[in-house]
Amino acid sequence: xxxxxxxxxxxxxxxxxxxxxxxxxxxxxxxxxxxxxxxxxxxxxxxxxxxxxxxxxxxxxxxxxxxxxxxxxxxxxxxxxxxxxxxxxxxxxxxxxxxxxxxxxxxxxxxxxxxxxxxxxxxxxxxxxxxxxxxxxxxxxxxxxxxxxxxxxxxxxxxxxxxxxxxxxxxxxxxxxxxxxxxxxxxxxxxxxxxxxxxxxxxxxxxxxxxxxxxxxxxxxxxx
Numbered sequence: 001x002x003x004x005x006x007x008x009x010x011x012x013x014x015x016x017x018x019x020x021x022x023x024x025x026x027x028x029x030x031x032x033x034x035x036x037x038x039x040x041x042x043x044x045x046x047x048x049x050x051x052x053x054x055x056x057x058x059x060x061x062x063x064x065x066x067x068x069x070x071x072x073x074x075x076x077x078x079x080x081x082x083x084x085x086x087x088x089x090x091x092x093x094x095x096x097x098x099x100x101x102x103x104x105x106x107x108x109x110x111x112x113x114x115x116x117x118x119x120x121x122x123x124x125x126x127x128x129x130x131x132x133x134x135x136x137x138x139x140x141x142x143x144x145x146x147x148x149x150x151x152x153x154x155x156x157x158x159x160x161x162x163x164x165x166x167x168x169x170x171x172x173x174x175x176x177x178x179x180x181x182x183x184x185x186x187x188x189x190x191x192x193x194x195x196x197x198x199x200x201x202x203x204x205x206x207x208x209x210x211x212x213x214x215x216x217x218x219x220x221x222x223x224x
């Protein structure tokens with residue numbers, strides 16, 4: 001409505017129909033696929049590493065009270081460091097390119113995954129564990145059949161939050177130090193004043209985020 005009645009010039013605010021038409025052109029020409037593939041590769045690798053590290057570490061910390069007390073101050077300190085504030089550090093050590101972008105994704109995603117996993121592990125009902133021991137379950141069975149299923153909904157919430165943070169930060173990182181990816185083409189279109197294409201890339205990014213969220217919701221329903 002705002003675009004159509006002319007509150008802002010068309011050069012600044014593209015009507016949605018025009019932006020959607022540009023989305024179609026991006027896919028019809030195939031121009032979006034290299035950038036989409038680059039973003040998905042960086043995001044998926046960073047998110048996978050964050051999950052592989054964050055979930056087991058969170059379960060370990062959450063199930064060991066003394067370990068949790070010892071590590072909580074360190075974790076609380078590190079998670080307060082904003083990912084974008086850490087980007088110059090990663091660029092300094094890893095240089096411009098793939099490694100720094102994956103590292104910033106890991107940093108953004110690991111904290112919600114880790115902290116939600118710790119919360120889930122701490123929240124397991126002790127009565128369930130005692131009942132399992134009474135029925136003869138060992139430590140391994142209690143972990144696999146009581147602790148992990150009880151913590152899983154909270155873990156999946158952390159995974160969804162981590163995925164959201166990961167792709168938000170990835171786009172910002174691609175705007176700073178990349179020559180491909182959705183973030184790169186958004187900023188490049190803005191620099192070259194291709195405004196409809198800029199909004200089209202933003203729409204593609206939003207759809208990608210929605211698709212990722214629904215995939216994780218489906219996985220959560222299957223697992224829980």
